[in-house]
Amino acid sequence: MNPSLLEEIILGALRQSDYSLTIMEIAERAGMHRVTASKYLAGLEAKGRVERRNVGRAKLYSAAKAAKVPAAKAANAGGSTGDCEIEIPAGMLAPEADHGGERG
Numbered sequence: 001m002n003p004s005l006l007e008e009i010i011l012g013a014l015r016q017s018d019y020s021l022t023i024m025e026i027a028e029r030a031g032m033h034r035v036t037a038s039k040y041l042a043g044l045e046a047k048g049r050v051e052r053r054n055v056g057r058a059k060l061y062s063a064a065k066a067a068k069v070p071a072a073k074a075a076n077a078g079g080s081t082g083d084c085e086i087e088i089p090a091g092m093l094a095p096e097a098d099h100g101g102e103r104g
Contacts, residue, residue, distance in 0.1 A: 006030075006036070009032075010040055011044070020061060021060065021061055021062070022059065023061070026041065
């Protein structure tokens with residue numbers, strides 16, 4: 001099966017839940033073996049698409065909250081510009097520095 005399809009199945013299971021899920025719960029909801037779910041969860045976590053928190057011995061997973069930010073206007077090969085948006089996982093955003101209105 002296509003790896004990106006398996007990732008989307010896992011993300012779908014996480015998004016449909018009102019609470020964080022264990023690997024076994026994710027595997028059951030996604031219809032796959034626990035080892036397969038664990039493998040793809042590790043990849044999704046590395047990409048910033050899922051968040052993990054440890055509670056005792058349990059690993060609880062949830063879909064990462066993504067923030068949409070406008071990207072700079074980019075010139076394409078034809079020389080025209082267009083607006084676009086990119087998604088950045090919330091944990092990857094840096095707080096803006098306060099420069100007191102001065103630029104230096």
